[in-house]
Amino acid sequence: MTVTQTVYEWATTPLEPEFRLRRQPKYSRTGCQIIPCLLPPFPAITAVQIRNWGYKMANVTATNLGFPRVGAFRELKKAVESYWKGDSKLEDLQKAAKTIRAENWKFQAENGIQHIPSNDFSLYDHVLDTIALVGAVPPRYKFEGSTVDADTYFAMARGGRAGKLANVPAMEMTKWLDTNYHYIVPELHKGQKFALSSTKIFDEFNEAKALGVHTRPVLLGPVSFLLLGKERDGGDALKLLPALIPVYKEILAKLAEAGADWIQLDEPALVLDLNNDQRAAFKVAYSQLAQGSAPKILVATYFTDLGANLETALHLPVQALHLDIVRGEKQLDAALNDAPANLILSLGVVEGRNIWKTDLEKALAKLEKAVAKRGADKIFVAPSCSLLHSPVDLDSETKLDAELKNWLAFARQKVKEINVLSKALNNGRDSVKAELADNAKAMESRRTSKRIHNDAVKKRVAEITPVLAERKSPYQTRAAIQGKELNLPLFPTTTIGSFPQTEDVRQARAANKAGHMNDADYKKFLEGKTAESIKWQEEIDVDVLVHGEFERNDMVEYFGEQLSGFAFSQFGWVQSYGSRCVKPPIIFGDVSRPKPMTVEWAKFSQSQTKRPMKGMLTGPITILQWSFVRDDQPRETTTKQIALAIRDEVVDLEKAGIKVIQIDEAALREGLPLHRAEWNDYLRWAVEAFRITASGVQDKTQIHTHMCYSEFNDIIQAVGAMDADVISIETSRSQMELLDAFVGYKYPNEIGPGVYDIHSPIVPTQEQMTALLQKALKVLDAKQIWVNPDCGLKTRGWKETKPALEAMVAAAKQLRAQVAGANGKKAANG
Ligand code: GLN
Ligand code: ZN
Numbered sequence: 060m061t062v063t064q065t066v067y068e069w070a071t072t073p074l075e076p077e078f079r080l081r082r083q084p085k086y087s088r089t090g091c092q093i094i095p096c097l098l099p100p101f102p103a104i105t106a107v108q109i110r111n112w113g114y115k116m117a118n119v120t121a122t123n124l125g126f127p128r129v130g131a132f133r134e135l136k137k138a139v140e141s142y143w144k145g146d147s148k149l150e151d152l153q154k155a156a157k158t159i160r161a162e163n164w165k166f167q168a169e170n171g172i173q174h175i176p177s178n179d180f181s182l183y184d185h186v187l188d189t190i191a192l193v194g195a196v197p198p199r200y201k202f203e204g205s206t207v208d209a210d211t212y213f214a215m216a217r218g219g220r221a222g223k224l225a226n227v228p229a230m231e232m233t234k235w236l237d238t239n240y241h242y243i244v245p246e247l248h249k250g251q252k253f254a255l256s257s258t259k260i261f262d263e264f265n266e267a268k269a270l271g272v273h274t275r276p277v278l279l280g281p282v283s284f285l286l287l288g289k290e291r292d293g294g295d296a297l298k299l300l301p302a303l304i305p306v307y308k309e310i311l312a313k314l315a316e317a318g319a320d321w322i323q324l325d326e327p328a329l330v331l332d333l334n335n336d337q338r339a340a341f342k343v344a345y346s347q348l349a350q351g352s353a354p355k356i357l358v359a360t361y362f363t364d365l366g367a368n369l370e371t372a373l374h375l376p377v378q379a380l381h382l383d384i385v386r387g388e389k390q391l392d393a394a395l396n397d398a399p400a401n402l403i404l405s406l407g408v409v410e411g412r413n414i415w416k417t418d419l420e421k422a423l424a425k426l427e428k429a430v431a432k433r434g435a436d437k438i439f440v441a442p443s444c445s446l447l448h449s450p451v452d453l454d455s456e457t458k459l460d461a462e463l464k465n466w467l468a469f470a471r472q473k474v475k476e477i478n479v480l481s482k483a484l485n486n487g488r489d490s491v492k493a494e495l496a497d498n499a500k501a502m503e504s505r506r507t508s509k510r511i512h513n514d515a516v517k518k519r520v521a522e523i524t525p526v527l528a529e530r531k532s533p534y535q536t537r538a539a540i541q542g543k544e545l546n547l548p549l550f551p552t553t554t555i556g557s558f559p560q561t562e563d564v565r566q567a568r569a570a571n572k573a574g575h576m577n578d579a580d581y582k583k584f585l586e587g588k589t590a591e592s593i594k595w596q597e598e599i600d601v602d603v604l605v606h607g608e609f610e611r612n613d614m615v616e617y618f619g620e621q622l623s624g625f626a627f628s629q630f631g632w633v634q635s636y637g638s639r640c641v642k643p644p645i646i647f648g649d650v651s652r653p654k655p656m657t658v659e660w661a662k663f664s665q666s667q668t669k670r671p672m673k674g675m676l677t678g679p680i681t682i683l684q685w686s687f688v689r690d691d692q693p694r695e696t697t698t699k700q701i702a703l704a705i706r707d708e709v710v711d712l713e714k715a716g717i718k719v720i721q722i723d724e725a726a727l728r729e730g731l732p733l734h735r736a737e738w739n740d741y742l743r744w745a746v747e748a749f750r751i752t753a754s755g756v757q758d759k760t761q762i763h764t765h766m767c768y769s770e771f772n773d774i775i776q777a778v779g780a781m782d783a784d785v786i787s788i789e790t791s792r793s794q795m796e797l798l799d800a801f802v803g804y805k806y807p808n809e810i811g812p813g814v815y816d817i818h819s820p821i822v823p824t825q826e827q828m829t830a831l832l833q834k835a836l837k838v839l840d841a842k843q844i845w846v847n848p849d850c851g852l853k854t855r856g857w858k859e860t861k862p863a864l865e866a867m868v869a870a871a872k873q874l875r876a877q878v879a880g881a882n883g884k885k886a887a888n889g
């Protein structure tokens with residue numbers, strides 16, 4: 060007998076009348092049919108009661124895309140580095156890794172996550188894991204076996220150490236889309252062969268299974284793997300797709316055999332600007348992968364909206380699509396409207412790469428809209444992206460005050476948020492009443508706290524006028540005045556700021572921080588180091604000196620610690636690459652500068668020499684980019700606040716007698732949005748922020764900037780628009796490839812294309828550096844060229860720094876003589 064009964068669906072969530080009417084009978088099973096409610100609901104009936112009556116309700120699924128792998132106290136870093144040093148064995152490393160994985164799985168299982176990721180863990184990098192998995196090991200590692208072993212794996216990551224791998228260089232590393240995480244770039248070539256060469260993904264699935272946790276393995280999807288890789292011989296990486304797909308099919312089949320019912324294939328390339336061929340590759344790849352019935356496929360995208368690729372993604376023949384609804388919020392409506400009825404949408408409503416609590420009411424509103432439209436069984440609740448980019452656990456923080464802490468959520472707290480949201484949807488808001496109320500209180504406190512909102516700062520930003528971003532005179536006029544003021548030779552030499560942070564410097568800082576060395580002794584120690592470095596720069600005859608930055612821990616932290624509106628965590632580490640983690644400052648409030656930050660050191664340093672001493676500051680974009688930033692106001696506003704604070708510092712340095720001031724913008728390029736269409740807007744405010752920072756000074760004060768990457772050919776106009784008197788940039792690794800940009804674009808001001816690579820311990824010869832300068836002379840005017848290394852020398856030792864800089868000065872002198880000779884000849888002939 061079939062009983063049809065009416066129950067009130069979603070009786071605990073207030074429904075739009077329109078929704079009640081639109082909804083079709085949906086959940087039909089023998090003995091029970093839930094049909095739409097056309098009458099006012101009976102609030103007394105809860106979803107839990109309905110379930111207790113034996114009716115099956117459709118539910119949303121609580122999911123996660125990835126969990127931090129470093130461990131709450133960077134256990135992985137310690138284990139990996141100890142293994143590298145030879146202090147522990149591979150088994151020890153594997154044991155430590157296993158403990159972290161178990162802890163992560165257990166935590167997520169206990170906190171209601173139904174789709175728990177596995178294979179999100181990595182000993183170094185998940186792209187490198189994929190390289191190993193599909194056997195795309197570059198030939199120089201002489202990989203011949205059937206599975207990639209630890210030596211080969213780490214040789215690809217950081218260069219070979221011994222035996223047949225000794226001195227084999229590492230693979231290239233680059234930024235993972237617009238994050239601060241770096242991945243190993245797949246190195247591909249025409250005719251590349253692929254073969255299953257690692258068991259990691261299966262091992263980790265089984266490892267979790269043995270612990271009673273059923274997981275959803277995560278893997279970088281085949282199209283993104285190729286698009287984020289590099290074809291060495293200039294071919295089209297997508298041509299390799301037919302060779303790669305069979306390996307992915309094999310992986311899927313093996314996972315199905317092991318019992319996996321879902322797999323998450325990350326396709327972050329779907330958020331990039333793609334051409335038709337690239338879009339077509341997704342269709343081809345997934346129509347082939349989807350042929351087998353198991354496991355079901357979730358394609359995951361993140362970091363922004365899919366733009367023109369949304370339609371392609373929505374119609375891939377897969378079971379689920381993940382969308383970032385935090386950074387890509389604007390795609391939500393289109394996705395809800397256009398997705399085929401049977402496609403599950405995984406909605407990333409909990410920000411995976413910042414540290415703020417989610418506004419649960421706002422997130423619920425989005426999810427309820429989605430559930431209303433598509434049915435709960437078609438919705439996964441998820442973080443916006445893998446939580447890899449979040450610190451692990453806010454509960455470890457003992458020094459953050461209660462008010463601030465109450466505004467934050469790290470990875471573990473975000474998992475709990477996903478759980479609360481899912482419960483609210485499935486069991487009604489009452490089931491998580493306390494959590495929702497606490498969250499609302501935290502949101503309200505953040506909206507109104509006096510610690511965040513500083514009226515004077517807001518007023519100053521509101522009153523910014525175009526004049527504030529203009530130097531007094533154009534570059535040509537300034538250059539003439541500065542020429543007289545500074546009296547520098549042709550091809551002036553300088554360095555980028557920092558000198559080797561040797562063990563004694565680090566030890567002294569640690570001792571001072573721990574209270575073992577008092578402030579006066581520490582200051583004396585730093586003065587000694589600084590004075591010594593200045594004396595040495597005079598001896599080797601550098602023209603514009605630096606003080607060495609011995610007093611600075613980090614170029615952003617040093618300023619963040621002295622500015623209002625910043626906070627610092629104790630354990631808020633996030634993986635940057637391999638075992639390296641960063642602990643970004645948290646910008647929580649309006650930024651202001653209570654007092655000068657660098658003036659005392661600048662004065663001391665200038666007092667040690669008659670030559671010009673560069674004042675050294677970090678620019679607003681770089682401070683923004685390398686911090687966790689506010690999500691309650693546009694990035695542009697936060698940047699302008701920082702710009703005004705640094706501007707005041709620039710003016711104070713000038714007043715203190717500093718004639719050359721460098722404002723580092725190391726991160727200008729990495730702030731570029733993922734969609735090209737948004738570049739102009741970003742560059743507009745980024746350039747304006749720099750100009751505000753730099754424009755408070757007289758014409759005679761020379762403003763430098765520094766950027767440490769060379770691929771900025773496509774933003775060269777914006778770099779010109781920053782109107783710094785001098786810019787120093789990285790170029791040596793690419794043999795001055797950057798200079799190609801200056802063939803079509805006449806860079807108006809002065810420029811120091813780095814003549815040696817500070818990332819390598821190799822000491823460059825005078826000849827090598829002269830050769831690079833000769834190249835520069837072909838596209839730049841001699842009067843424009845400065846001579847400097849690529850970047851700061853902080854990570855180098857003195858052993859290589861000294862001969863390198865001596866040779867660099869010699870190269871500049873050689874060039875001066877050459878140009879003087881040529882001019883002499885010209886004069887004689889003319
Ligand atoms: N002035 C800084 C230094 O020399 C610049 C560092 C950087 O560009 N990353 O260390
Ligand atoms: Zn640099």
